[in-house]
Amino acid sequence: MIKIDAVKLPEARVYQAPTELDELFDGVEIEISPRWMGQKIRKADMYMEIGGPKHGYQSYIHVDVVPDENQVEDGRIEHIGPDIDEIEPGTSFPFGIWLRCWGSQLTEDHVDPLIRAGFMPFEQGEGWMLVNTRDTIWIRMNKESAHKNNWKKMGQALLGMAKINFPLVEKVEAQIIIGAEEVGGRDLIQQILDTTIRPEWEAYDARLMGLEDEDVDVFYGCTLCQTFAPNHVCCITPQRNPYCGIMSYLGAKALVEIDPYGYSFVMPKGECLDPVMGRYTGVDQTVYERSSRTVKYVNLYSSLRYPQTNCGCFEAAAFYIPELDGIGLVDRRHPGDTPVGLNFSKMAGFMSGGNQNHGTMGLSIRTPKSKKFLQGDGGWERIVWMPNEYKTQLADCIPEELYDKIATEEIGIDVPTIKEFLKTKEHPIIDKYWKDGEPLSLKVPKPNEDWPDE
Ligand code: SF4
Ligand SMILES: [Zn+2]
Structure with a gap:
């Protein structure tokens, strides 16, 4: 169970995803493959939107790696907020998705590629669109795919992608919060971001900033x-x-x-x-x-x-x-x-x-x-x-x-x-750069052409 110390979370629905390798995607109905990357979903075609400008870019997908295997219940999916078939078509919510991973050889350095794996069901999932990362993340699902999805299946897809792309992941669990008003709305997500997640991102970036x-x-x-x-x-x-x-x-x-x-x-x-x-x-x-x-x-x-x-x-x-x-x-x-x-x-x-x-x-x-x-x-x-x-x-x-x-x-x-x-x-x-107080424009070559002096 992913506890967030500083924030009291509403009651979650809890599901158990398969943990055997050959059963990881049993029941997942969408195809997840690079051929679905870069899809655009217009507002008129969208069934659901999570994150993005409507909520002031206060959402997240977060991954952490924990040192103790007892901190992760393999295959557990916690879901807070409404399910996909419980919302009106066209609705938009702030959201938070957290994957917690453990593996005997897994370290902090694996967090980035794990986030990529965590994004995959949205980035490369049939009927889904994903742009941006961290708190600016913005995801849509189209109307055609709505009947194929629910948060149990998406949670299962998230865990499955983390495991097949990352054999070092031995245990993984997910927490999915769809920030509808009745579970606390944007305030809840923002509290989690401010108290818990942004400080983790900052620490991670600081580590990288030291390197030239x-x-x-x-x-x-x-x-x-x-x-x-x-x-x-x-x-x-x-x-x-x-x-x-x-x-x-x-x-x-x-x-x-x-x-x-x-x-x-x-x-x-x-x-x-x-x-x-x-x-x-x-x-x-x-x-x-x-x-x-x-x-x-x-x-x-x-x-x-x-x-x-x-x-x-x-x-x-x-x-x-x-x-x-x-x-x-x-x-x-x-x-x-x-x-x-x-x-x-x-x-x-x-x-x-x-x-x-x-x-x-x-x-x-x-x-x-x-x-x-x-x-x-x-x-x-x-x-x-x-x-x-x-x-x-x-x-x-x-x-x-x-x-x-x-x-x-x-x-x-x-x-x-x-x-x-x-x-x-x-x-x-x-x-x-200017000459005599006036700008001198560069003549920029066309795409893929050379600069004249090269
Ligand atoms: S690093 Fe990111 S933007 Fe660059 S090619 Fe890979 S996926 Fe695309
Ligand atoms: Zn790119």
């Missing part, structure tokens, strides 16, 4: 998103976590050790050709081979020149604003337009698909916390615009002297207004 790209001998890569974005290759380094935000360097390392022939692989560093841009011969070579020989170079720390290709599951994006010779950031939560005249979803639509889009690059929400974030483009000194909410969330990692100089939608989204604002605030971009 120079400290390690190899990087890792992932091509799982090639199922819907051909030629896409994610480069995973300690200071550059991948777009989906699910995986991290330590997670990829653990995954490759368990499954050396899977979607994740070792990316040798080779020789460092440019430490500021983040250009490595080993990265270039691996990306070239794994992208069907379409992408020749990748700069790990640039969104402008030879950035990593974009799949489609990025949680945020960096985009070049030619009229300001600056870079804007936007995350999926922000519904409004940006200074380039597009909102996040339109921008994501044109930049997705596995191309190398000079000037437009996907990000995980957490990427800007890295010290090497866009350092090849000038780092924070090149950032001129971002949504207010995202800026507030990143306040800790934006250099203090720059914080008030970065425009938001509250200043405006039209270029002349932002330009005036940057001048008034004496944004460093003016001295470092």
